[in-house]
Amino acid sequence: xxxxxxxxxxxxxxxxxxxxxxxxxxxxxxxxxxxxxxxxxxxxxxxxxxxxxxxxxxxxxxxxxxxxxxxxxxxxxxxxxxxxxxxxxxxxxxxxxxxxxxx
Amino acid sequence: xxxxxxxxxxxxxxxxxxxxxxxxxxxxxxxxxxxxxxxxxxxxxxxxxxxxxxxxxxxxxxxxxxxxxxxxxxxxxxxxxxxxxxxxxxxxxxxxxxxxxxxxxxxxxxxxxxxxxxxxxxxxxxxxxxxxxxxxxxxxxxxxxxxxxxxxx
Ligand SMILES: Nc1ncnc2c1ncn2[C@@H]1O[C@H](COP(=O)(O)OP(=O)(O)OP(=O)(O)O)[C@@H](O)[C@H]1O
Ligand SMILES: [Mg+2]
Numbered sequence: 400x401x402x403x404x405x406x407x408x409x410x411x412x413x414x415x416x417x418x419x420x421x422x423x424x425x426x427x428x429x430x431x432x433x434x435x436x437x438x439x440x441x442x443x444x445x446x447x448x449x450x451x452x453x454x455x456x457x458x459x460x461x462x463x464x465x466x467x468x469x470x471x472x473x474x475x476x477x478x479x480x481x482x483x484x485x486x487x488x489x490x491x492x493x494x495x496x497x498x499x500x501x502x
Numbered sequence: 503x504x505x506x507x508x509x510x511x512x513x514x515x516x517x518x519x520x521x522x523x524x525x526x527x528x529x530x531x532x533x534x535x536x537x538x539x540x541x542x543x544x545x546x547x548x549x550x551x552x553x554x555x556x557x558x559x560x561x562x563x564x565x566x567x568x569x570x571x572x573x574x575x576x577x578x579x580x581x582x583x584x585x586x587x588x589x590x591x592x593x594x595x596x597x598x599x600x601x602x603x604x605x606x607x608x609x610x611x612x613x614x615x616x617x618x619x620x621x622x623x624x625x626x627x628x629x630x631x632x633x634x635x636x637x638x639x640x641x642x643x644x645x646x647x648x649x650x651x652x653x654x655x
Binding site: 421422455482 | 526541551558609614
């Protein structure tokens with residue numbers, strides 16, 4: 400995962416560069432939490448542009464970060480959903496909670 | 503008549519989550535002989551990943567065990583059986599409900615069975631407490647190759 404923080408917008412972009420499953424999600428989660436706690440951003444955007452595979456581990460990942468961002472007074476958003484990712488998010492209703500934005 | 507596409511494979515591996523990618527990629531490679539679309543292949547990989555993760559996380563609860571996959575191709579239908587000798591499911595009807603999970607603290611969403619059901623044509627769950635769980639999933643591939651084969655017969 401690559402992260403980029405834009406100070407003037409208090410915007411943290413977390414670009415996931417690996418397939419998201421039970422194995423990989425543990426590392427992604429640790430890194431995301433570390434970056435969120437470090438910058439305390441107003442907006443956290445998960446960029447899915449290079450995610451070629453995702454299963455339900457991705458839903459847990461987003462719900463967990465959603466709660467965390469809210470607790471710290473920030474907002475969670477998602478961008479560049481690939482076909483497979485979109486299908487899973489649509490199915491579980493997470494898009495009613497987390498807005499899709501353009502990066 | 504037996505089609506030249508009829509085939510079978512078997513795979514066994516240790517219940518470690520770093521085997522998940524190996525498992526779904528192997529099944530995808532096996533299905534590839536039916537010439538599935540990218541979306542069909544993605545659906546199958548996701549369903550396999552859900553069942554394998556469940557065996558590792560819930561069946562064996564991260565203790566070492568063996569996860570088994572048997573996959574068969576008959577005409578343009580793929581059958582995938584994923585089984586473990588883990589702890590088993592107490593109430594299958596309850597477990598299948600969307601958002602139902604016995605491990606909410608580990609950021610599980612309880613969507614695994616819902617994903618398997620919607621990404622595959624058919625899914626059957628067999629489970630015995632203390633003995634293990636077997637998931638059987640089927641999907642028909644709208645394969646171009648097979649259609650060509652059948653029309654030239
Ligand atoms: N192989 C298995 N062995 C034992 N219990 C299982 C097995 N597969 C599923 N279960 C039980 O069924 C429940 C529902 O499974 P499902 O995959 O739908 O959700 P989950 O695994 O809890 O969450 P998610 O898949 O979204 O991460 C699990 O919480 C678990 O209690
Ligand atoms: Mg699951």
